[in-house]
């Protein structure tokens with residue numbers, strides 16, 4: 607299909623920003639899947655608080671996925687959130703299968719959040735000139751993920 611949605615950005619800006627948003631969509635979809643996998647498989651003394659905190663993370667990841675995807679659409683870029691695309695392009699650290707102790711789950715979530723935050727901070731830099739509006743969204747997503755990164759670390763500090 608041609609381009610039914612026009613962009614207010616020029617081609618170079620649109621490419622930079624579209625790539626940043628697409629990569630963010632993919633990372634956040636994977637984060638939501640990882641957090642649900644952990645939500646179902648966590649065991650241990652802190653089961654309940656970790657189980658509940660994981661759904662808080664799922665909610666944040668899903669909300670931000672939608673915001674990033676719809677920012678892409680607003681600049682005329684078609685987002686791709688298909689499972690195969692996520693499996694190919696995600697920059698998370700993933701998560702192991704099977705029942706997993708709460709302390710291991712927490713370490714895994716902290717590691718995944720750190721990896722995603724690092725990637726987001728690179729995109730904050732790359733979008734600074736190309737599109738400050740998108741940069742603003744990436745900053746707000748990163749701020750919330752860094753808050754969660756703190757909260758998850760605090761559970762085992």
Ligand SMILES: [Fe+2]
Nearest residue numbers: 645646657661
């Ligand atoms: Fe649940």
